[in-house]
Amino acid sequence: MTRIWLTGLLRRHPARLLAATLGVAIAVALLACLGSFLTRSQATMTERAVRTVAVDWQIQVTPAANTAEVARLVAASPGVQGSSTVGFAHTSGLSLSSGASTQNTGPGMVLGLPPGYRTMFPAEIRTLVGADTGVLIAQQTAANLHAAPGDTVTIGRAGLPPARAVVAGVVDLPQANSLFQTVGAPVGAQPTAPPDNVVLLTAAQWHQFFDPLAAARPDLVSTQIHVQRNHALPPNPAAAYATVSAAAKNLEARSAGSAVVGDNLGAGLDAARGDAAYAVVLFLFLGVPGAVLAALLTATITSAGAGRRRAEQALLRARGASARQLLGLAAVEAAAIGATGSVVGLLGATMVNYLAFGSTGVGATVGAAWAWYLGAALAGIVVAAATVLLPARRDLREHTIAAGRTQIERPGYPVWARLGLDAVILIAAGLVFTATTGVGYQLVLAPEGVPSISVSYWAFAGPALLWLGAALATWRVADLLLGPGRSVLARVLRPVTGRLSGITANSLSRQRRPLVRAIVLLALAIAFAASTATFNATYRQQAEADAQLTNGADVTVTPAPGAAVAAGTAASLEKVAGVKAVEPIQHRFAYIGADLQDLYGVRPATITRATALQDSYFPGATAADLMGTLGAKPDSILVSAETVKDFQLRIGDPVTLRITDTASDQPHAVTFHYVGVVNEFPTAPKDSFFVANASYITAHTGSSAPGAFLVDTGGKDSAAVAARIQAMVGTSAAVTDIATVRNTVGSSLTAVDLAGLTRIELSFALVLAVGAGGLVLALGLAERRRTYAIATALGAKSRHLRAMIFSETGVLTVVGLAAGALTGSVLSVMLVKVLTGVFDPPPDTIAVPWLYLGSVTVLTVGALGAVSAIAVVAAHRPAISVIRDL
Numbered sequence: 001m002t003r004i005w006l007t008g009l010l011r012r013h014p015a016r017l018l019a020a021t022l023g024v025a026i027a028v029a030l031l032a033c034l035g036s037f038l039t040r041s042q043a044t045m046t047e048r049a050v051r052t053v054a055v056d057w058q059i060q061v062t063p064a065a066n067t068a069e070v071a072r073l074v075a076a077s078p079g080v081q082g083s084s085t086v087g088f089a090h091t092s093g094l095s096l097s098s099g100a101s102t103q104n105t106g107p108g109m110v111l112g113l114p115p116g117y118r119t120m121f122p123a124e125i126r127t128l129v130g131a132d133t134g135v136l137i138a139q140q141t142a143a144n145l146h147a148a149p150g151d152t153v154t155i156g157r158a159g160l161p162p163a164r165a166v167v168a169g170v171v172d173l174p175q176a177n178s179l180f181q182t183v184g185a186p187v188g189a190q191p192t193a194p195p196d197n198v199v200l201l202t203a204a205q206w207h208q209f210f211d212p213l214a215a216a217r218p219d220l221v222s223t224q225i226h227v228q229r230n231h232a233l234p235p236n237p238a239a240a241y242a243t244v245s246a247a248a249k250n251l252e253a254r255s256a257g258s259a260v261v262g263d264n265l266g267a268g269l270d271a272a273r274g275d276a277a278y279a280v281v282l283f284l285f286l287g288v289p290g291a292v293l294a295a296l297l298t299a300t301i302t303s304a305g306a307g308r309r310r311a312e313q314a315l316l317r318a319r320g321a322s323a324r325q326l327l328g329l330a331a332v333e334a335a336a337i338g339a340t341g342s343v344v345g346l347l348g349a350t351m352v353n354y355l356a357f358g359s360t361g362v363g364a365t366v367g368a369a370w371a372w373y374l375g376a377a378l379a380g381i382v383v384a385a386a387t388v389l390l391p392a393r394r395d396l397r398e399h400t401i402a403a404g405r406t407q408i409e410r411p412g413y414p415v416w417a418r419l420g421l422d423a424v425i426l427i428a429a430g431l432v433f434t435a436t437t438g439v440g441y442q443l444v445l446a447p448e449g450v451p452s453i454s455v456s457y458w459a460f461a462g463p464a465l466l467w468l469g470a471a472l473a474t475w476r477v478a479d480l481l482l483g484p485g486r487s488v489l490a491r492v493l494r495p496v497t498g499r500l501s502g503i504t505a506n507s508l509s510r511q512r513r514p515l516v517r518a519i520v521l522l523a524l525a526i527a528f529a530a531s532t533a534t535f536n537a538t539y540r541q542q543a544e545a546d547a548q549l550t551n552g553a554d555v556t557v558t559p560a561p562g563a564a565v566a567a568g569t570a571a572s573l574e575k576v577a578g579v580k581a582v583e584p585i586q587h588r589f590a591y592i593g594a595d596l597q598d599l600y601g602v603r604p605a606t607i608t609r610a611t612a613l614q615d616s617y618f619p620g621a622t623a624a625d626l627m628g629t630l631g632a633k634p635d636s637i638l639v640s641a642e643t644v645k646d647f648q649l650r651i652g653d654p655v656t657l658r659i660t661d662t663a664s665d666q667p668h669a670v671t672f673h674y675v676g677v678v679n680e681f682p683t684a685p686k687d688s689f690f691v692a693n694a695s696y697i698t699a700h701t702g703s704s705a706p707g708a709f710l711v712d713t714g715g716k717d718s719a720a721v722a723a724r725i726q727a728m729v730g731t732s733a734a735v736t737d738i739a740t741v742r743n744t745v746g747s748s749l750t751a752v753d754l755a756g757l758t759r760i761e762l763s764f765a766l767v768l769a770v771g772a773g774g775l776v777l778a779l780g781l782a783e784r785r786r787t788y789a790i791a792t793a794l795g796a797k798s799r800h801l802r803a804m805i806f807s808e809t810g811v812l813t814v815v816g817l818a819a820g821a822l823t824g825s826v827l828s829v830m831l832v833k834v835l836t837g838v839f840d841p842p843p844d845t846i847a848v849p850w851l852y853l854g855s856v857t858v859l860t861v862g863a864l865g866a867v868s869a870i871a872v873v874a875a876h877r878p879a880i881s882v883i884r885d886l
Helices: 002-012 012-052 065-076 139-145 203-216 235-256 262-305 305-318 324-356 366-398 417-418 419-438 457-482 486-510 513-552 567-574 623-632 639-645 695-700 719-732 738-742 754-781 784-795 800-832 852-876 879-885
Strands: 057-061 080-091 094-096 099-103 107-114 126-130 136-138 152-157 160-165 169-172 200-202 223-227 259-263 556-558 582-590 595-602 637-638 654-660 667-677 690-695 708-712 734-735
Touching: 012 169, 012 235, 012 262, 012 324, 012 366, 012 639, 012 754, 057 262, 065 080, 065 169, 065 223, 065 235, 065 259, 080 152, 080 203, 094 139, 094 419, 099 417, 107 417, 107 595, 126 305, 136 139, 139 200, 139 719, 160 203, 200 203, 203 223, 235 262, 259 262, 259 637, 262 366, 262 457, 262 513, 262 754, 262 800, 324 366, 324 754, 417 419, 417 457, 419 457, 419 513, 419 800, 457 486, 457 513, 486 623, 486 800, 513 738, 513 754, 513 852, 556 719, 567 708, 567 719, 567 800, 582 695, 595 639, 595 695, 623 637, 637 639, 637 654, 639 667, 667 695, 690 695, 719 738, 719 754, 738 784, 754 800, 754 879, 800 852
Parallel strands: 107 200, 136 169, 595 690, 637 667
Antiparallel strands: 057 223, 057 259, 080 107, 080 223, 094 099, 094 152, 126 169, 136 200, 152 160, 556 708, 556 734, 582 595, 582 654, 582 708, 637 690, 654 667
């Protein structure tokens, strides 16, 4: 009997089975794709965090400890692949004599590197000029001393005669901040910047120069053991962080106080684990609605044939089939749809992963990936059971044989609609949204140094309630239009249907529930496509803004501190091929009270020629207004929110800063007036700083020397332009481009292949939108073949059938697209607001991908039109044969 049942379904209703299978396949494929993306992204974050660390551990040997014993203990520790002992010594100053002039610097650091150090830690040092070994000086030190390979540098030693060394090369120290950290000190006690003057010596030469200093002044000399660890870590950043941190604490415990671990690797993983939590959040916010929508599509597809299924069940019951047998047949149908849909979905997910990411989705995270694939397949089977088996069971319990053979039922009004539950849910969504976007609310909380991460899943209630409330509200509006509002609908349809407008409206009204469900599904599909596309576009927009904020512009040229900048430097840079505009920006340091902060001097009228300023940088005001104020009132100053709070400032208050005067080389009091808050600014640090008018700073310090040049390349060929500029300026300045910075700044979430995720989400959103419109409409029209056949038998012509079919299509299209656009707009705003923590900086405006949304609309309308045209052709079959078949 089972075989006969399945054979009959395949022969008589292949379209319905295929459509239901495709609905399950879409849900399975989407879950599998997003699940494999989640595991891949977390593994990528861990890999990136590890890759960006030059030295995994910097172990400070305490003064009373035996360095050799600590080195043996470190080498024998689990997970340690290699280690090098590095000497650190303070120098009282450096000098270099060239001809009649002598260049002097202030205090600095001298490091002693053992043989093989650069091989073990290749990312710590980058050679700019000269040899890779021997006496090496940092780029800034070379600029301060006007030194080059072959020059002799004098190294000052406190209380001892200076030592002399011949420079072999000039190097860059990309990881200077971590290299010169105070190991064991909390974040707030770390030095604000690495030393300006650095010399690297071989270990033998360092001991020759500084062993005598260690005996006389042990406070000026220290020893660190730099460690390279085994990077076979768990793919999840939180788990990797816990593993590395536990190993560091274990080493400190076994050293009995003789070693303090500076866990650079743990610090990198600490930052990545918060971003991994946001990846989970993105999966839940953007992926789960799509899977639910695919399940609803399957349910709508199966419900399109509910009347026919009830008639078939009634016939079987009348011929003696029991309820258990009928449930068994429904279970077989559900199993066939679920199993086939799951297999097709997993194959589709594998193909989509390959096209989007260049892999099948099963790589380094084999176990997690297969777990997601298995979970997605089980979800597909559950969807099939919920949409096929449960309705069959409900029909058996609630319908008699006579009722099952009824072709048209009087639709009832559900309880939730009578209670106004849709309005209540929408109000609740607004309240939750307000609560979860308030001041101080954090979606993901990852306390520094604490292994556990807290995710406020309460924030998911807002979008979830909006989805549900919007669906119910759309159902209510569509039902009112097709039911009590059928007279209005008849007038609207009259230009298309003519004298049949009343008949068409009444026909749609009596069988409106399938059409209402199709409208709701189309609206949700359009809302899903719109909200997902808008979020992804806004994310890309802010990732680019973050890169430009960090780098300052497409290319930024930063002269070495203390180096003289020629007056025509900006003009020379403008002549470089590919450069559109050059804007100098001053960088000073200023004291407010006892607090030293960065001070940036800008030209308000022209600063935006080379960089973008977003309103979100300036809370409570706009970028244009505050730049206008700086230009109109040169003594104006913008202050960070933290400084405003610490010093209890109010708009208009005078702010006195002590800035170094060029003539006297001493701090000089300069009075500004506080006019606004600045939280972010190109090239500025994340913490406290000031922004003021460059001309006012120049007038009160006697120097207009820029701290950097912001170079606009029109967004094109930034790396090539940076290379040309670097060749022109040599080692006298550092040149950075936005293409390089884009891969390193912001959250490690940015480094994940968001483009691939976007392609997956938007592709599925497009499929769901087209399927929700075209597929559901096609099945609905197919179920009404009997109605069209009877109309034909009563004398309806082709134009009448065409008008009836396209009237239904028009109602579905107009109402569905309008409701979807409204829901998608509100949902887009909600997603961007709730997920503000993902964006750095927060967006001024939401980016709307009009091209994609237009494409979705055109394809959806095209699919609906094509289905209607096919239905019109099918309606021309002889009425008698159609009625006989049905």
